[in-house]
Amino acid sequence: MDTAGLLPLVIAVPLLGAAVLVAGGRRLPRIVTDALGCAFAAAPAALALLVLARVAGGGAGPYAVEWVGGWHLAGGEGVGIVLVADPLGAGLAALVSVLVVAVLAYSWHYFEEPPRRHGGAFTALILLFQAGMCGFALTGDLFNAFVFFELMGVVAYALTGYRVEESRPLHGALSFGIVNSLGGYCMLLGITLLYARTGELGLAQIGRALDGRAPDGLVLAAFVLVATGLLVKAAAVPFHFWLPDAHAVAPTPVCMLLSGVMVELGVYGVARVYWTVFSGPGGVPHPDLTRALLVIGTLTALLGALMCWRQRHIKRLLAFSTVAHTGLFLTGVAVLSPEGVSGTALYVLGHAGVKAALFGCVGVLLDRYASVDEHELYGRAGELPVTGVLFTVGGLALSGLPPFGTGLGKALAEEAAGQAAGWLPALFVLVSAVTGGAVLRVALRVFAGAGRPPRAAEDGPETTGEAEPETGGRLRRVPVPMLAVPAALLAGALSVGVLPGVAATAERAGRLFTDARGYRAAVLDGRPVAAPAAVAQHWPTTGILLGLLSTALAAALAALAVWRPARTGATALTAPVRRLQSGHIGDYVAWLVVGMALLTALTATGLR
Amino acid sequence: MSAADGWLLAGLVPLLGLVPVLWRIAYGEPGDRLIAQNLACLLAALALLLTAQGFGRPAYVDVALVLSVLGPAGTLVYARFLGVLPGSRLVRWIALAGVPAAVIPLCVATGPGRAMVKLLVIGALLMAGGLVTSAGSRDEGVGA
């Protein structure tokens, strides 16, 4: 079977699996549903890896283009939906699928099933989530992207509120649902405007049609609306408020997926839509987009890092670190260079492994001590050395320690960003150091019992970390998969930085991704694009030094926080910022509207 | 003015009738709101029937068919939740007089055939629904 023919199967197989699990889940014993779930998730993972190997290998060209339903183009025009796999899209689909398999393995025998009648429901929802994310990564049609966007959303709301016995997951899921749905409707309004102007729905077709005339208010409005939807998913400031509320309370396996890939898919969406639709002469000029994404990315990174540092609820801390890293990803994309994209891609890859592993470790704490509160757990987890080591390694990797994938991605992305603005590498170092430092601080306190017992901060609102364990009762012995999976994920993140093939593939993926003309030619004209020659990627020396610097800074910050706590609390400064994260849905929606206005203001100068 | 225009003009009448109905739904007493909801379904169905003829598309009648099924059912559901089902002369009057006044000319215009059977079914459903939902319960206002 040719490569293109495999693309729909990556989406269809998990759907079939979900249907089977729902139809038969109640009758089947737990072990069978788990095994079935893993099989139905692993098959598309294998397919996605195969697709990635083929499009990255260069044998059949770097694009696999599948017209669903056989509705091929005739004379450059068509009526069907196209699925496109370039190395980046295929890579993301593979990442999603592999992470889903890891998550299912992690939760093997882990969840207390809902009392009765609903066997297999959790696994089925995860499979549906997988289908939605893979579809979003592979589609080449804007409306179809909206459909998968909503599918991801709907499943994620349900999964976030999965533990209905507690009130926080419900509150978090509700904020998540309302803000994200509103973002989705913004995106649809934007799609409609584009359809009205161009009469097309495919990304490549819209892009080509837009380039026929000069950009005007309509194009700008369409861009702002579509970008709003995607940035809400990406949790960029000021659309980010839902993320900590949702990620802090979702079941641990779900957090691994939400923070590991779903948020990053929002960044991918922004980049993909910009390059395929708006990057031409009829779209949004490059300087405007760079300005907009740089401002938003920097704000996101700084705010995320600040809030991350101030948390004591460990899952919430990790959630804010995801916000901070999303800001860095946006910055990497903002410079609009192939190097920026490939560096960001590596960063995302490494970050997914590291962040999922960290969440996995926190899951162990939660199920053992019924708490994820840094203060309450002080010194208690010394009896879990393996978890402690994994958590610490995760913290170091998060701060950009070479040779982890996060370190390489950070090094390449900051090098690319540094060419656009000299101060950007400092941002990367600072944010990596602060977020990594926060994680290391937790490791020191919780696993090593270092320093004095922490006291509650007195600078405004705070979320503490009591919670119910997700297993039937408190864990006595940590099950093997709950440690093996984080370890494997960290090993994966390490291999991203070590294996030269990964970096070389990402480098090519970046060049293909930013070649809008090549994408259009491959999709619309069916012209095989010559695959760019692979260039070996090296660790840049400055990158290694900066990575070591940020790691050292992180360790220093953590040590300072633990042993000299008074020195690090710029409390009066952070209180107003923390008060913004109010948990109030009306606030979040108001900020969403402000964000749209901000986006408009930042991009409007491109109009004449 | 062609015949199609005449049907469309006729369809405009129930449509404009919806404006005061909206006011009642939004700002009336609970009982009034229910009557207004009932009335809205009836008027909308009439507008749909008349404009379908005006557009020359008998296929559009399906929308009115579904409405004639869902409308009275919806009113009864609301009645169950609100605990009131007040009688209304206006609804009864429109069901008894307005519906035939629209359906019979439509039947004449379409002539015998499947389309006419559909129209008659819709008319019967609308009348039955209107009558049942507008009868009111005898012990209105007791308890709550």
Added chain:
Amino acid sequence: MTVLPYLVAGWIFLVGVYGLVTSRNLIHAVGCLAVAQSSTYVLLLAVGYRRGGTAPVFSDVPPDRRVVDPVVQALALTDIVVGATVTALLLALVVQLRKRHGTVDPDALSDLKG
């Protein structure tokens, strides 16, 4: 009339968002979200309308009649399903939240802060 339908769509969207911002009841907020969403249907169908066209359903008209755009109608159908399902899920969350938290007032939800 050339822009009225588009402006109405914009109005509906903003009015729905206004309701979300000022809502004091989560059920009401979910209703407002449904209102905001109906703007997308209106905009889609307004964009696809063609003067003098009829529905692209050829059961009772010949296939060469001038018709309106079927694509936006298909998109609107999908959109309606999305809206209904999102409403259902959010309402389910509200039901459980009321049980666990004892309130449907967003001002009283205070356990995720800072």
Added chain:
Amino acid sequence: MSPRGRLGLFLAGAAVVAALFTVACLGLPPFGGAHHPYGDRAVRAAVRHHTSNAIASVNFDQRALDTLGEETILFSAVLGAVVLLRQTADERRHTPAPAAVRPPIRRFGLLMLPVALAVGLYVVAHGQLSPGGGFQGGVVVATALHLLYIAADYRALERVRPLRPYEIGEAVGEAAYVITGLAAVLAGSAFLANVLPYGTFATLSSGGTVPLLNAAVGMEVACGVVVLLAQFLDQAVQIEGADGGGSDDDGPRGPGRRERA
């Protein structure tokens, strides 16, 4: 944030957004214009595939993947609602007292039930010919079943609505859609390709796979909406919190009950 601050923030943002949207509207082609390239192509493609309802052709043939996504969203939402509204360990289920319904309403409801079912099935079956289709008809069928709740009471509804078959039916509908798509792959064509003979234009069997997919969607939607509403009804009527709150019995405030009292 105070309500006033929130409103101010919103109004400031909304002013910019409104201005932007207005500018965009002025740039849109005038309402009712003739420029619909995709639409024209879609109509031609529908006629080529002998599907007289071009919208059904777009939904189930040309953009069948969108509809697969749409059905999956519904499927996920129903599954999500089932999971979210499950009966938790601290809740009990109680049997609602039967409700007395006034005879005219009872007669009307029982009479309407078959009519509504027939209308729903008609709308499903004619999806590829006339307005309607699996989704619309499915919802009507599901709503029709709930006429029993109006005509009689919750217990009567529960008797005709054992949930398990509906849950399976929903999953089967979803699976049938995927399998129809995969069958095309096995037949050597693309996923979701219309590989069946197109039949005669404007007859019930026309359109190739369109009626099949339409039926799959109809089944999924009808079953899914029944399950979805059942979750809400269960919560509203049957499930009680640990403290005895959260629900009341069936219809004490209904008109019929009061009449009897």
Added chain:
Amino acid sequence: MTGTLTDVLVAVALLLVAAAATAAVLNRDPVRQALVLSFLGLSLALLFTFLQAPDVALSQLAVGSAVTPLMILLTVRKVRRRPGDGGPPQGGAGDGRRGAGRDGRPPR
């Protein structure tokens, strides 16, 4: 003439939809809002028919004026334990208990 009349119908329906949407937002009581929402669904269905989209009108009718308001009503019924008790329970009564025990704070 038919064209102009269609425009008139569309314009009236549009204004009706806009008014209904505004009313649905301004009616802060969920039960009242459910009634207005079902009216909104009805007027949208009319608008869609006038825009020559009977398929969409059917969907909107089924979803917007039947299923969505029904779900809202059922939610309200579950949420309101006594007639007229719209707000949260006073002083942490009744079903806030579990949540309060878990999270260490009273419902209000």
